[in-house]
Structure formats: C-alpha cells, structure tokens
Amino acid sequence: xxxxxxxxxxxxxxxxxxxxxxxxxxxxxxxxxxxxxxxxxxxxxxxxxxxxxxxxxxxxxxxxxxxxxxxxxxxxxxxxxxxxxxxxxxxxxxxxxxxxxxxxxxxxxxxxxxxxxxxxxxxxxxxxxxxxxxxxxxxxxxxxxxxxxxxxxxxxxxxxxxxxxxxxxxxxxxxxxxxxxxxxxxxxxxxxxxxxxxxxxxxxxxxxxxxxxxxxxxxx
Amino acid sequence: xxxxxxxxxxxxxxxxxxxxxxxxxxxxxxxxxxxxxxxxxxxxxxxxxxxxxxxxxxxxxxxxxxxxxxxxxxxxxxxxxxxxxxxxxxxxxxxxxxxxxxxxxxxxxxxxxxxxxxxxxxxxxxxxxxxxxxxxxxxxxxxxxxxxxxxxxxxxxxxxxxxxxxxxxxxxxxxxxxxxxxxxxxxxxxxxxxxxxxxxxxxxxxxxxxxxxxxxxxxxxxxxxxxxxxxxxxxxxxxxxxxxxxxxxxxxxxxxxxxxxxxxxxxxxxxxxxxxxxxxxxxxxxxxxxxxxxxxxxxxxxxxxxxxxxxxxxxxxxxxxxxxxxxxxxxxxxxxxxxxxxxxxxxxxxxxxxxxxxxxxxxxxxxxxxxxxxxxxxxxxxxxxxxxxxxxxxxxxxxxxxxxxxxxxxxxxxxxxxxxxxxxxxxxxxxxxxxxxxxxxxxxxxxxxxxxxxxxxxxxxxxxxxxxxxxxxxxxxxxxxxxxxxxxxxxxxxxxxxxxxxxxxxxxxxxxxxxxxxxxxxxxxxxxxxxxxxxxxxxxxxxxxxxxxxxxxxxxxxxxxxxxxxxxxxxxxxxxxxxxxxxxxxxxxxxxxxxxxxxxxxxxxxxxxxxxxxxxxxxxxxxxxxxxxxxxxxxxxxxxxxxxxxxxxxxxxxxx
Numbered sequence: 001x002x003x004x005x006x007x008x009x010x011x012x013x014x015x016x017x018x019x020x021x022x023x024x025x026x027x028x029x030x031x032x033x034x035x036x037x038x039x040x041x042x043x044x045x046x047x048x049x050x051x052x053x054x055x056x057x058x059x060x061x062x063x064x065x066x067x068x069x070x071x072x073x074x075x076x077x078x079x080x081x082x083x084x085x086x087x088x089x090x091x092x093x094x095x096x097x098x099x100x101x102x103x104x105x106x107x108x109x110x111x112x113x114x115x116x117x118x119x120x121x122x123x124x125x126x127x128x129x130x131x132x133x134x135x136x137x138x139x140x141x142x143x144x145x146x147x148x149x150x151x152x153x154x155x156x157x158x159x160x161x162x163x164x165x166x167x168x169x170x171x172x173x174x175x176x177x178x179x180x181x182x183x184x185x186x187x188x189x190x191x192x193x194x195x196x197x198x199x200x201x202x203x204x205x206x207x208x209x210x211x212x213x214x215x216x217x218x219x220x
Numbered sequence: 221x222x223x224x225x226x227x228x229x230x231x232x233x234x235x236x237x238x239x240x241x242x243x244x245x246x247x248x249x250x251x252x253x254x255x256x257x258x259x260x261x262x263x264x265x266x267x268x269x270x271x272x273x274x275x276x277x278x279x280x281x282x283x284x285x286x287x288x289x290x291x292x293x294x295x296x297x298x299x300x301x302x303x304x305x306x307x308x309x310x311x312x313x314x315x316x317x318x319x320x321x322x323x324x325x326x327x328x329x330x331x332x333x334x335x336x337x338x339x340x341x342x343x344x345x346x347x348x349x350x351x352x353x354x355x356x357x358x359x360x361x362x363x364x365x366x367x368x369x370x371x372x373x374x375x376x377x378x379x380x381x382x383x384x385x386x387x388x389x390x391x392x393x394x395x396x397x398x399x400x401x402x403x404x405x406x407x408x409x410x411x412x413x414x415x416x417x418x419x420x421x422x423x424x425x426x427x428x429x430x431x432x433x434x435x436x437x438x439x440x441x442x443x444x445x446x447x448x449x450x451x452x453x454x455x456x457x458x459x460x461x462x463x464x465x466x467x468x469x470x471x472x473x474x475x476x477x478x479x480x481x482x483x484x485x486x487x488x489x490x491x492x493x494x495x496x497x498x499x500x501x502x503x504x505x506x507x508x509x510x511x512x513x514x515x516x517x518x519x520x521x522x523x524x525x526x527x528x529x530x531x532x533x534x535x536x537x538x539x540x541x542x543x544x545x546x547x548x549x550x551x552x553x554x555x556x557x558x559x560x561x562x563x564x565x566x567x568x569x570x571x572x573x574x575x576x577x578x579x580x581x582x583x584x585x586x587x588x589x590x591x592x593x594x595x596x597x598x599x600x601x602x603x604x605x606x607x608x609x610x611x612x613x614x615x616x617x618x619x620x621x622x623x624x625x626x627x628x629x630x631x632x633x634x635x636x637x638x639x640x641x642x643x644x645x646x647x648x649x650x651x652x653x654x655x656x657x658x659x660x661x662x663x664x665x666x667x668x669x670x671x672x673x674x675x676x677x678x679x680x681x682x683x684x685x686x687x688x689x690x691x692x693x694x695x696x697x698x699x700x701x702x703x704x705x706x707x708x709x710x711x712x713x714x715x716x717x718x719x720x721x722x723x724x725x726x727x728x729x730x731x732x733x734x735x736x737x738x739x740x741x742x743x744x745x746x747x748x749x750x751x752x753x754x755x756x757x758x759x760x761x762x763x764x765x766x767x768x769x770x771x772x773x774x775x776x777x778x779x780x781x782x783x784x785x786x787x788x789x790x791x792x793x794x795x796x797x798x799x800x801x802x803x804x805x806x807x808x809x810x811x812x813x814x815x816x817x818x819x820x821x822x823x824x825x826x827x828x829x830x831x832x833x834x835x836x837x838x839x840x841x842x843x844x845x846x847x848x849x850x851x852x853x854x855x856x857x858x859x860x861x862x863x864x865x866x867x868x869x870x871x872x873x874x875x876x
Contacts, residue, residue, distance in 0.1 A: 109872070109876075112876045135861070135862075139858045139861050139865065141858075142858070147857070
C-alpha cells in the first residue's frame with residue numbers, strides 16, 4: 001500500500017507546482033480542493049488497521065475540502081466580481097522557480113528536522129513544500145480571494161505534516177485546525193463580499209490606500 | 221506579609237468595585253476611597269512591623285510564566301518605601317473624594333478611582349516583587365494606570381500632549397530596564413532578585429548606566445526630567461501629589477535596589493550620581509523659581525528634591541568605595557529619609573495647589589493673590605509645606621538635609637582628596653539649593669496667598685472642602701512630627717540602609733546619627749515653644765481689644781490697584797536675572813516712551829531648555845532614521861505576511 005501513498009505524495013507535489021502556474025482562479029480553487037481530497041485519502045492508505053473513527057474523520061475532511069470550501073470560494077468569486085484571472089505580483093516562470101526552490105529547501109529542511117522517521121518517503125518535504133506554496137500564493141497574489149486559497153493550501157500542508165508524525169492524536173488537532181479554517185473561510189468570504197460591495201474591487205493593492213502610514217514628505 | 225497581601229487584594233477588589241459602580245459616581249468614589257484607606261491601614265501595619273523588627277519576609281507562589289516566579293520580598297528597604305506609598309495614597313484618596321466631586325457626571329469617576337487604586341497596587345507590586353519579570357509587570361502596570369489618570373481631562377490639548385509625552389518616556393524607560401535585566405542575566409542563574417550577581421567588568425558599568433537611565437526616566441532627575449513639568453500639572457491634583465510624592469520615588473527605589481546587586485561600587489559611579497544630583501538640584505530649583513504656574517513650579521521642585529536624594533545616594537556610593545563608612549551611612553540615611561519627607565511635603569503642597577485650583581479655577585501665579593483671607597486653613601498648610609520643603613525648622617525637610625550635611629562635614633576631614641571634593645561639592649550645592657528653594661517658595665506662597673487678589677477668580681475664592689482640609693492637615697502634622705521626633709527614625713533608617721550598604725556602613729548610622737538628631741529635635745521643639753510663647757503673648761496683649769485691619773496693599777497711593785503689587789516674576793527677577801545664563805528665559809518688553817507713556821506690556825517666557833535643545837533634535841533624528849526604513853512599510857498585506865514568513869523561516873533555520 002505504501003507505493004500508492006508515495007504516488008499520492010508525488011501527486012501533491014505536482015499539484016503544488018500546478019498551483020504556482022495556474023492563471024485561472026476557478027482552476028486554482030479546484031486544484032487546491034483536489035489537493036485537499038488526495039491528502040484526505042492518505043490516512044486511509046497508510047496501511048494497517050483502519051478504525052471507524054479514522055474513517056469518519058477522513059470522510060469529514062474530504063467533504064469539507066473537496067465540496068464545501070470550493071463551493072464557498074467559487075461563490076465568493078462570483079459574488080464579489082473578482083474576475084477569472086489570478087493577478088500576480090511576479091511572473092509565472094518566477095513563481096514556478098520559487099516553488100521548485102521551496103521544494104529543494106524543504107528536502108534539505110526535512111533531512112535536518114529532528115522528526116521520527118516517517119514510514120512514507122518524501123512526506124515531510126512534500127508537506128513543507130505545500131506550506132511554502134501556500135505562503136507563495138499569499139504573498140505574491142493580489143486578490144483577497146487568493147489569500148484565502150493560500151491559507152487553505154497551508155492547511156493542506158499542515159495536515160500532511162501531521163500525518164508524517166502519524167500518531168492517532170493529530171487527527172483531533174487536525175479537526176480543530178479545520179474548524180478554524182472553516183470559520184476563517186466563511187468570514188473571509190463575507191468580508192470579501194462586503195469589501196467588493198464597498199470599493200467595487202477586491203484588489204488588496206488598492207486597499208493599501210486605507211493604511212495609516214504617511215510618506216516623510218506628507219508629514220508637516 | 222499576609223497583611224500586605226490583604227492590602228493588595230483590597231486595592232484590586234476596590235478598583236473592580238469602582239468599575240462596577242460606574243453608573244453611580246458617589247458609590248464608585250466611596251469604593252475607591254474606602255478601599256484605598258483600608259488597604260493603606262493594612263499595608264502600613266505590615267510595613268511598620270518589618271521596619272521595627274528589621275526582619276525580612278518572603279513569599280513565593282507558583283506561577284507558570286516563563287522565567288518568572290511569583291516571589292515577593294518584604295525587607296526593610298521595601299517596607300521603608302511602602303510607608304510613603306500607603307500614607308500618601310490614603311490621604312490623597314481622602315482628598316480626592318472631595319476634589320473629584322465637581323467632576324461627577326462629567327467625567328468617568330469610576331475609571332479614575334479604579335486607575336488610582338490600580339496605581340497603588342502596581343506601586344506595591346514594584347516595591348515588593350523579587351523577580352525581574354514580576355517587577356516589569358508592576359512597572360508597566362504603574363505606567364499604564366498613571367497614564368489613565370494623567371489623561372483624565374483629555375479634552376484639553378495640552379493634557380493630551382503631556383500624556384503622550386509621558387507614555388513615550390515610560391516606554392523608553394522600560395526599554396532601558398529590559399536592557400538592564402538582560403545585562404544582568406549572563407551572570408545570574410535566574411530572574412529572581414535573590415540570584416542576581418554582579419556581572420564582570422564593563423558589563424557592570426553598562427548595567428549601572430542602564431539602571432540610571434531606565435529608573436532615571438521615572439525618577440525625573442536632570443537630564444531625564446522632561447515629562448515631569450508636563451505630566452504633573454496635567455493630572456488631577458491628588459494624582460499629581462501621588463505621582464510627584466511617591467511614584468517618581470520608585471525610580472530611586474529601583475536605583476537603590478540595583479546598586480545592592482552591583483556591589484562593590486567603583487568611585488566614579490558615586491561621582492556620576494553626585495554630579496547628577498547637584499545639577500538637577502540646582503537647575504530644578506532655578507527652573508522652579510522662574511515658573512509662573514503653581515503646579516508646574518511644584519513639578520520642577522520635585523526635580524530639585526530628587527536631585528537632593530540622588531546627591532545623598534551618590535555620596536553614599538563615594539563614601540563606601542573609599543571606606544568612609546560614616547559618610548556613606550549618613551548620606552544614605554539622609555537620602556532615604558528625604559524620600560519619605562518629600563512624599564509628605566510635596567503631597568501637601570500639591571494638595572494645597574489643588575485646593576487653589578479647585579477654588580479659583582487657575583494655578584497661574586499672576587492671577588492669584590490674597591487667598592490667605594479666603595482660605596486661611598489651606599494657606600496655613602501650604603505655609604507649613606513651604607517651610608518644610610525649604611528645609612526650615614521645625615519641619616522634616618531640615619532633618620534629611622541635615623543628615624547629608626552631617627555626613628559631608630564629617631567627610632571634610634577624610635584622607636582622600638576626592639572624598640573631600642565630593643563632600644564639599646555636596647555642601648555647596650545643598651546650601652545653594654536650600655537658599656533658592658526658600659526664595660522659590662516665598663515667591664509661591666507670597667504671590668498666591670498674600671497681598672490682594674489679582675483677578676476676579678482669585679477674589680471669588682472659597683475655602684477647600686472638609687476632606688481636602690483633613691488630608692492636608694494630616695500631612696502637615698506628619699511633617700511636623702518627623703521634624704520633632706527624628707531620633708525615632710534612626711533605627712528603621714539603619715535597617716533599610718542595611719539592605720543596600722555594606723553592613724559595617726549601615727551600623728555607623730546608629731552610632732553617629734542619634735545624638736545630633738536629638739539636638740536638632742530639641743532645637744525644633746524649642747523653636748516651636750518660642751513661637752507658641754509669642755503667639756500666647758500676642759493673645760495676652762490683645763485681650764479685650766479689637767485689632768484694626770487695613771487694606772493689604774496701600775503704600776500711600778491714592779488709588780492703588782492689585783496690579784501694582786509685586787508679581788511672581790518681579791519677585792524672582794533679581795535671582796532669575798543673575799541666573800539668566802542657565803535659564804535663558806525669553807523677555808518680551810514693549811518699552812515705554814515719552815512723559816505720558818501709553819499702554820505697554822512685559823512678559824517673560826520660560827524655555828524648556830532640555831526639551832527644546834536636546835529631546836526635540838533627538839526625536840527628529842530618530843524620525844529621520846526611521847524614515848530610512850520606510851521602504852519596508854509598503855502598506856501591502858502581502859509584504860507584511862512575507863516579513864512574518866521570512867522571520868519564521870529564518871528562526872527555524874537558525875535553530876536547526
């Protein structure tokens with residue numbers, strides 16, 4: 001069964017790269033959802049005896065990440081008139097280079113971190129790479145909705161990281177995190193909707209005019 | 221310790237109660253006042269027991285804060301500082317119950333009382349905590365609570381400015397304290413005071429300087445005094461009394477406490493302190509002399525008195541480092557006693573100024589006058605406070621200065637030239653400070669209470685309320701009591717001095733102080749007796765007759781006006797002219813011309829020398845420096861998240 005789990009890990013990494021280069025917002029949301037689903041399958045494939053509880057948790061996670069979140073995000077995209085494009089601050093080639101760099105750095109980090117040996121190869125680097133990809137989405141994309149997406153991808157990464165240290169309990173922790181993220185996505189969806197109604201766009205770059213910082217020449 | 225804990229709990233509970241009663245100002249005030257007084261009684265008993273027995277009580281409770289431990293230490297030094305804290309806050313609360321009445325309905329009195337009791341609780345925490353983390357907690361709580369009280373009248377722009385300055389200075393001081401504790405940490409196994417050890421070499425000097433700056437910003441000696449003349453007049457008067465009387469003394473407490481960890485002291489530390497003390501004493505009283513505002517003048521006078529305390533502390537350090545133990549003991553005892561004395565008479569004077577403000581609506585000296593007729597009791601108490609602060613017998617100000625003089629005159633016979641120089645410098649500057657303080661308070665009392673009213677406000681003045689008068693009377697009696705019964709205080713002073721000084725030095729206080737102090741007390745009693753005899757003689761001579769009363773300011777003019785009186789600045793002019801190079805006051809004089817001159821004007825303007833010439837340029841420099849990094853401040857969410865991520869990853873990699 002481990003071979004299958006390892007295949008999924010490779011798939012997760014490929015999805016990271018796909019997220020870095022996809023220009024369509026809807027596709028991005030779906031890729032993140034797909035990543036969540038395959039990550040949710042991991043505990044079922046990790047081998048050994050599967051308890052009912054594990055099965056239920058996995059099901060809840062797959063349902064939330066695969067159905068509820070994309071639905072909420074797509075709805076927020078449509079309602080806020082966010083448009084179809086992912087607007088980036090850096091070009092796509094640079095994005096993918098950064099993503100590959102993040103994967104290399106994660107491999108190094110994974111070998112250095114004092115963790116118990118995982119029974120699935122590449123699981124720690126893959127989780128770290130996913131977290132970095134999430135940060136990449138947050139820091140280099142301008143639209144508010146891509147930031148929500150970034151948090152979701154980070155959450156996927158944290159979930160996989162938790163599986164790497166597989167000891168029953170992380171499921172509980174994961175569920176708690178998931179609940180937080182669920183609330184966050186919900187709140188952000190509403191907030192984005194309101195921001196767009198107020199300012200006719202959800203471009204965070206434009207929102208920077210709302211800050212309290214003044215240039216030196218403006219003072220006095 | 222149990223009683224002290226009880227007092228601490230009472231303070232917190234009464235603060236919470238005040239907030240609960242925010243709908244009813246009368247109940248909120250009652251909760252605040254009764255809480256403050258009850259806590260003070262419990263706390264004074266606890267502190268008094270320690271001072272009389274000379275023992276130390278400690279208390280340690282479990283506390284899951286990293287590096288912190290909930291450990292308290294009540295030694296004689298802490299107990300000695302607790303005495304003025306509890307005395308003054310209790311009387312200030314009684315005074316405040318009357319003083320704040322006129323604000324009821326207009327201002328959140330509940331918040332004011334909660335902050336007041338929280339301030340007291342924070343001061344108790346600072347004094348008794350035996351752990352650096354707990355100490356910083358109390359220190360910041362103290363700054364926050366007093367800030368709330370300073371902005372009480374926040375609708376005035378000047379108050380907001382003062383409060384902001386106070387906040388910034390408090391934060392700067394806290395930064396220096398963090399530096400101090402981090403300098404001490406390499407040599408100390410934990411942040412418990414009991415484990416603090418002196419660092420090696422340069423680190424010890426750096427720690428001393430950090431303590432001087434950090435605590436100095438609270439104590440307010442020159443050059444760290446800029447916030448005092450702004451924040452003290454801004455706060456309500458009973459709060460000014462507490463801030464000026466005891467809160468700034470916690471800076472002194474901090475320096476003393478840190479000195480006890482940093483022994484043995486090099487002589488230059490003492491010299492630094494002596495120099496700072498002499499300069500802030502002299503400049504403080506000079507600035508006070510040239511002020512036109514009563515409360516601002518009192519704030520500058522606090523700088524002067526903190527200077528006297530630092531001067532005594534510096535002499536103690538010089539004396540210890542040269543083995544001149546009698547000098548060290550007497551100077552330290554004088555400094556410590558001056559902490560208590562200044563709390564009493566400065567509290568009294570601020571309350572007097574508050575009574576004037578409450579009754580006339582102004583503290584501008586040139587608008588007052590003739591108040592002794594309208595508010596005779598306040599005038600009498602203010603006179604007592606003025607005499608005490610000028611170091612006149614039979615009051616307490618003389619006793620503490622006398623101890624420093626006594627040590628210094630003894631040290632003039634020392635072998636080392638440098639001790640002699642320090643002692644001579646102390647004697648010279650102390651006597652100059654005393655004379656100038658006398659001039660300063662003659663001016664204040666004279667322009668405020670004597671002569672004729674200079675404005676309609678002053679003419680319509682009325683006597684202060686009963687609670688206000690009671691609080692002032694109690695403090696005036698306390699001033700008189702210490703003046704008469706100073707030998708009783710030698711044993712507690714020696715016990716407190718033993719917490720900081722070499723034990724050999726502290727015992728010298730018991731040997732050298734009691735006899736001269738009993739002479740002093742006898743002289744004070746004789747003086748008081750003589751004054752009483754004169755008063756009796758006068759009453760006897762006047763029996764059965766009615767003394768005639770005439771106008772105060774007549775001088776043979778046909779139609780005198782109140783404006784012809786000596787004003788505050790004209791009274792001080794001979795002295796301020798002489799010290800003009802140090803004061804640099806600006807003069808605006810239109811001049812007169814012709815035989816029948818028309819309308820003309822004259823006014824002087826005091827410059828905040830250090831603020832204008834040092835702090836403003838420094839702040840501008842820091843601002844320019846900060847703007848160099850303005851490219852970091854893009855105003856984009858993405859960049860801020862990027863900074864956080866970068867910092868986290870850097871930390872992760874650094875720790876690998």
